[in-house]
Amino acid sequence: MIVRILGEGQLEVPDSAVAELNQLDATLEAAVERSDEAAFRPALAALLAKVRDVGSPTEADDLRPSELIIPQPDATMAEVRKLLTDEGLIPG
Amino acid sequence: MVAPMGVMKRVTMVFRAKANKALDRMEDPRETLDYSYQTQLELLQKVRRGVADVATSRKRIELQINTLHQNGAKLDRQARDSLAAGREDLAREALTRKAGVQTQLDDLQTQYESLQAEEEKLTQASQRLQAKVDAFRTRKETIKATYTAAEAQTRINEAFTGISEEMGDVGLAIQRAEDKTAQMKARAGAIDELMASGALDDMVSGPRDDIQAELDRLGATHGVDRELEQMKAELASSAPRQIENTPAGSSDGAATAPASAASTVEPSEQE
Numbered sequence: 449m450i451v452r453i454l455g456e457g458q459l460e461v462p463d464s465a466v467a468e469l470n471q472l473d474a475t476l477e478a479a480v481e482r483s484d485e486a487a488f489r490p491a492l493a494a495l496l497a498k499v500r501d502v503g504s505p506t507e508a509d510d511l512r513p514s515e516l517i518i519p520q521p522d523a524t525m526a527e528v529r530k531l532l533t534d535e536g537l538i539p540g
Numbered sequence: 541m542v543a544p545m546g547v548m549k550r551v552t553m554v555f556r557a558k559a560n561k562a563l564d565r566m567e568d569p570r571e572t573l574d575y576s577y578q579t580q581l582e583l584l585q586k587v588r589r590g591v592a593d594v595a596t597s598r599k600r601i602e603l604q605i606n607t608l609h610q611n612g613a614k615l616d617r618q619a620r621d622s623l624a625a626g627r628e629d630l631a632r633e634a635l636t637r638k639a640g641v642q643t644q645l646d647d648l649q650t651q652y653e654s655l656q657a658e659e660e661k662l663t664q665a666s667q668r669l670q671a672k673v674d675a676f677r678t679r680k681e682t683i684k685a686t687y688t689a690a691e692a693q694t695r696i697n698e699a700f701t702g703i704s705e706e707m708g709d710v711g712l713a714i715q716r717a718e719d720k721t722a723q724m725k726a727r728a729g730a731i732d733e734l735m736a737s738g739a740l741d742d743m744v745s746g747p748r749d750d751i752q753a754e755l756d757r758l759g760a761t762h763g764v765d766r767e768l769e770q771m772k773a774e775l776a777s778s779a780p781r782q783i784e785n786t787p788a789g790s791s792d793g794a795a796t797a798p799a800s801a802a803s804t805v806e807p808s809e810q811e
Contacts, residue, residue, distance in 0.1 A: 451548070452705065452709065454551075454709055454712060454713075455661055455665070455709065455712070455713050455716075457664075457668055469548070470546060473546040473547055473548050473549075474546060476546075476547050477546055477547045480547065495548075507671075508667065508668050508671035508672065509671040509672060509674060509675035510672075510675075510702075511672060511675050511676060511679065511698065511699040511702035511703060512698060512702050513556070513559075513698065513701040513702040513704075513705050514552060514555075514705060515552065516546075516548035516549060516552055517548055517551040517552045517555055517705075518547070518548055518551070519547070519551065520712075520716075528547065531551045531554065532547065532550045532551060532554065533554070
């Protein structure tokens with residue numbers, strides 16, 4: 449499965465890691481829903497760390513789309529909210 | 541409320557929606573592919589301009605850092621000179637100003653590093669997009685040459701969605717970089733204005749550099765004193781008895797003519 453970290457590129461992640469990633473993602477989503485800034489940053493960091501740990505970068509000319517997309521590491525909670533809703537922000 | 545499905549999935553859906561809309565509009569994908577390729581090239585141009593913009597901002601900050609470094613070094617020198625001249629008050633003033641310059645420097649250094657990181661990120665984004673655009677062009681030419689419109693549709697879907705996602709990511713990166721450079725430009729402009737107005741200049745290198753003026757005066761006084769001592773020593777060795785006879789008179793004469801002392805000593809040294 450291919451996962452994209454915004455601003456960094458795509459990684460190939462083994463399907464066996466998906467359950468754990470979803471769990472970390474649920475924590476992140478809950479933090480965003482509660483506007484819990486204190487929980488948000490470590491949740492995003494933990495998700496990114498796991499993806500980097502289990503994933504390996506795809507070739508740059510690989511045209512396959514990603515199944516999952518993670519916000520950039522320095523994203524603020526406001527930026528993540530925008531990513532979840534604002535369709536106008538993506539050009540092309 | 542929306543049922544929880546995870547941030548990753550939701551972000552992906554937003555990215556996909558854009559690509560799907562474009563795919564739905566395709567009547568003959570073979571023509572749309574050419575149009576899409578044009579858009580990709582334009583985005584490549586844009587990301588390269590973005591890299592250049594960030595680099596310009598970074599260089600401007602670099603120049604300001606160099607100027608402030610020089611100011612700081614000068615103040616440091618002045619503080620040492622002041623101390624050597626026994627003027628602790630002047631030294632304290634110079635060090636206080638140096639601390640002010642250092643605060644500015646620390647702030648600029650942080651901005652500089654942030655711009656450097658941004659430049660690096662954009663450069664890599666540009667390289668990734670370039671690789672995908674090249675791959676897309678090859679795929680597109682093959683499809684145009686080989687398949688009917690209906691076949692082309694299914695063949696291009698994945699590549700189109702993939703490149704659309706990359707373009708979305710790059711577009712966001714450009715946006716972030718633009719925001720950051722705009723902030724930096726404003727701050728760099730404020731510092732340039734400060735320098736131009738003389739507010740920073742006055743502290744260290746302007747025409748009203750009071751610390752330097754005081755040090756120069758101290759230096760001049762010390763020079764005169766030293767030369768006087770030298771002259772006294774010379775006179776004492778050549779005619780010790782005369783000096784002994786008129787101790788009060790000779791020192792009075794030296795004190796009343798400090799201005800002429802500087803100009804008259806040099807020729808006497810050459811003799």
